[in-house]
Amino acid sequence: MEKMKISIPYGLSIKEFEIEKERILNYIQHPLRKYPNYNEEENEIKNALLNPIGCERIKEFCNEKSKIVILIDDWTRPTPAYKVIPFILKELKEANVKNENISFIIARGTHRKPSKKEIIEKIGKDIFEKYILKIHDCDKNLAYIGKTSRGTPIWINEEVLNADFRISIGSVVPHPLAGYGGGAKIITPGISGRETINYNHSLVNEPYVNVGITDGNPIREDMEEIARKAKLDFSINLILNERRSIIKAFCGDFIKSHRECVKEYEKIYGVKIHEKADILILGSCPRDATFGHATFALYSAIPLVKEGGTIILVAPCLDGPGNRLERLAFKELAYIEPEELIKQIKEGIVEASGGAFDYCYSKVLKRNKIILVSDNYKRNEAEELGVNYANSIEEALEDSFEYHGKDAKVTIAPYGGMTIVLQK
Numbered sequence: 001m002e003k004m005k006i007s008i009p010y011g012l013s014i015k016e017f018e019i020e021k022e023r024i025l026n027y028i029q030h031p032l033r034k035y036p037n038y039n040e041e042e043n044e045i046k047n048a049l050l051n052p053i054g055c056e057r058i059k060e061f062c063n064e065k066s067k068i069v070i071l072i073d074d075w076t077r078p079t080p081a082y083k084v085i086p087f088i089l090k091e092l093k094e095a096n097v098k099n100e101n102i103s104f105i106i107a108r109g110t111h112r113k114p115s116k117k118e119i120i121e122k123i124g125k126d127i128f129e130k131y132i133l134k135i136h137d138c139d140k141n142l143a144y145i146g147k148t149s150r151g152t153p154i155w156i157n158e159e160v161l162n163a164d165f166r167i168s169i170g171s172v173v174p175h176p177l178a179g180y181g182g183g184a185k186i187i188t189p190g191i192s193g194r195e196t197i198n199y200n201h202s203l204v205n206e207p208y209v210n211v212g213i214t215d216g217n218p219i220r221e222d223m224e225e226i227a228r229k230a231k232l233d234f235s236i237n238l239i240l241n242e243r244r245s246i247i248k249a250f251c252g253d254f255i256k257s258h259r260e261c262v263k264e265y266e267k268i269y270g271v272k273i274h275e276k277a278d279i280l281i282l283g284s285c286p287r288d289a290t291f292g293h294a295t296f297a298l299y300s301a302i303p304l305v306k307e308g309g310t311i312i313l314v315a316p317c318l319d320g321p322g323n324r325l326e327r328l329a330f331k332e333l334a335y336i337e338p339e340e341l342i343k344q345i346k347e348g349i350v351e352a353s354g355g356a357f358d359y360c361y362s363k364v365l366k367r368n369k370i371i372l373v374s375d376n377y378k379r380n381e382a383e384e385l386g387v388n389y390a391n392s393i394e395e396a397l398e399d400s401f402e403y404h405g406k407d408a409k410v411t412i413a414p415y416g417g418m419t420i421v422l423q424k
Contacts, residue, residue, distance in 0.1 A: 155193025
């Protein structure tokens with residue numbers, strides 16, 4: 001049988017393997033043009049800032065006395081904020097805003113604090129050295145501003161509330177709770193209090209909470225209500241390729257610009273599938289820093305693979321395997337029946353900020369066999385997470401064909417964390 005060589009994005013490199021063409025059911029590729037150069041990325045950002053959606057340009061909102069807060073997502077997101085920040089500062093300079101009145105906040109939600117190196121990689125060394133920068137803490141320096149219509153208590157970073165103008169930078173990518181990243185997510189969970197995040201994420205089992213759904217999604221709509229009350233003034237949303245280059249940029253009102261960005265995203269990364277595979281080879285790009293974030297690719301992948309099928313998850317997990325107790329705790333939560341886990345989340349026994357994702361993951365574990373391919377994990381460490389392990393894609397395929405039979409069909413999704421299956 002004729003073989004085909006396939007490349008899977010893997011951190012800053014690739015993993016290659018060969019497979020017989022006859023075994024391939026679907027090979028998912030996306031209509032990306034050649035990699036944009038620096039000038040093309042610059043022009044995309046400039047044009048977006050010159051033509052905001054649903055509001056005026058940044059410089060129209062500010063003056064020399066304005067206090068500005070720029071919100072940046074954290075190390076777990078692929079957003080190249082350093083490419084966007086100089087153009088925001090140019091707009092602020094045109095409005096005569098003083099440098100000492102501009103501050104940056106890393107919107108990390110409940111994630112660990114980023115290192116100095118991670119911050120500089122995100123915003124650039126020049127910005128790190130010249131401007132005020134703070135890291136949000138979901139347990140400190142918060143102000144209460146009421147409840148949402150769904151009952152979520154709203155605790156928000158005080159400095160954000162005290163600013164005259166709030167700007168956010170994020171990227172759109174499929175998300176299991178909010179439908180997509182970007183937009184209002186910079187506020188919740190980004191710079192919200194723990195109680196706010198937990199209440200919002202506890203809506204995980206509500207109808208229409210799913211990857212790829214924004215309008216009608218209770219978690220997304222709750223986030224947007226919070227962001228409106230927190231006065232998020234201007235949102236910049238990016239569409240990236242697997243190298244984190246900027247393909248498209250949309251900015252303006254945090255809901256209107258986000259929806260336009262989602263529409264464009266689905267033109268690029270949306271696919272329609274007519275038959276599910278027995279085996280799915282799934283790249284985790286672009287959220288591949290940890291195993292937990294690599295699992296985000298799984299939620300978009302469910303429509304691609306049969307119930308009982310095997311998912312080969314190719315994930316570098318650059319942050320490493322963590323410690324054994326963390327892995328076993330992850331496995332313990334994931335092995336709880338989804339109905340029991342959601343009960344524990346609602347009762348506050350399990351924190352919803354992380355438990356909501358454990359709930360999504362547990363449903364995948366019940367449905368499919370998962371084989372992890374990662375150079376940063378050992379076999380026993382992967383098993384402590386509750387998944388199988390293979391040293392290579394070839395080994396994982398060999399095991400999968402032995403399990404499903406030689407006639408099993410394979411779908412390949414190299415950009416698994418970016419691909420979205422368009423449902424009717």
